[in-house]
Amino acid sequence: MGYQLGLIGHPISHSLSPWIHQQFLDLAELDGEYKLYEGSPDRLPQLLEELKAKKINGFNVTVPYKQVIVDYLDEIDPDAELLGAVNTVVYSNGKWKGYSTDGEGYVRSLIETFPNLLTNQTSVLLLGAGGAARGIYRALNGQGVAKVDIANRSKDKAEQLLSLRIDEVDSNVISYQQAEEQLAEYDLIIQTTSVGMKPNVEEQVIQLDNIRQDAVVSDIVYQPIMTQFLRDASMRGANIHHGHAMLLYQGELAFEKWTNKKLDVTHLVQKLENKLRGE
Known part of the structure; x- marks a missing residue:
């Protein structure tokens, strides 16, 4: 089946994360998929149960969940704890661990x-x-x-x-x-x-x-x-x-935490810019 990755938040229908992480999967020559899991703020516990049932390897977190998700995690990286926010969750040894890659x-x-x-x-x-x-x-x-x-x-x-x-x-x-x-x-x-x-x-x-x-x-x-x-x-x-470079590299850091694969994504900065311009 390969890596199961995703993003939780609301609204996220226009997120570029699936496109970005497909580029990373292709570059790393890994099988997998990155999906959007959208839900209103009151659905967070249900969303997390769904992700656990799917045995997802990891997921990104965006608004409105970046702060509240901290209470649902088994572990949290010290820097993320200091910041009071998480944007990346890794599933390892039966536990959720939260990080901030921004x-x-x-x-x-x-x-x-x-x-x-x-x-x-x-x-x-x-x-x-x-x-x-x-x-x-x-x-x-x-x-x-x-x-x-x-x-x-x-x-x-x-x-x-x-x-x-x-x-x-x-x-x-x-x-x-x-x-x-x-x-x-x-x-x-x-x-x-x-x-x-x-x-x-x-x-x-x-x-x-x-x-x-x-x-x-x-x-x-x-x-x-x-x-x-x-x-x-x-x-x-x-x-x-430009701001889209940050978008790419914070995603690359999350991908590294999920897969232990270090990638050279320099060439993707221009590719992402072309995507944003609709080219």
């Missing part, structure tokens, strides 16, 4: 494109303080960068991220206005909010007037592929990093 997957995608970017001299600005920002913030701390400042509308929410800080990394919570004013200080600017996502494609979380031309600007939004934020950065001469 942050590490993001960093993998960044290093693949800019291999010399993350050093102990790198200064980072993180825009937003939601679930994606938490994972990315923790992963960047693990890379030993010099500084990660967090800009968010709600200062209280941004300050909650500081509990994930590793001591050697300098971090400050600032306003969006402060971020705009001191933009030239940062080597890497990461946009982690939903601002600029379809259908509100003209929106932009901050203005980039003060950006340095050698800076890298990253946006985790992947619909559209070229957000207004990235377009503005590109027009100002900055280097850009």
Whole structure:
């Protein structure tokens, strides 16, 4: 029968995960399938029973289950426990174990494109303080960068991220206005909010007037592929990093946990972009 993999969440009918993981299965020369298991929030216990009955090898988790699923797992990876969210579950030795691959997957995608970017001299600005920002913030701390400042509308929410800080990394919570004013200080600017996502494609979380031309600007939004934020950065001469690369690499990390297969997925970044463009 091969590997039985899937995704739980609601709504998920337009998810690209089945396509992505079929690419991985083909690349690894493994038999298997990746299916969508959609259910409203009150159906989680029933969904998990169905997956156990199918003896599924593992599954991804998306909204609205990323936090609540923690209570149904037998084990949880320490980083996922710290983040309070799980997006990947592995079935092993009769137990469910939960992981979070978002942050590490993001960093993998960044290093693949800019291999010399993350050093102990790198200064980072993180825009937003939601679930994606938490994972990315923790992963960047693990890379030993010099500084990660967090800009968010709600200062209280941004300050909650500081509990994930590793001591050697300098971090400050600032306003969006402060971020705009001191933009030239940062080597890497990461946009982690939903601002600029379809259908509100003209929106932009901050203005980039003060950006340095050698800076890298990253946006985790992947619909559209070229957000207004990235377009503005590109027009100002900055280097850009697209959101669909994170989507691919966090999936690749989950696939690695399910199958113990390490893949070189570099060539799939362009293939996924073509898929998103409908080509």
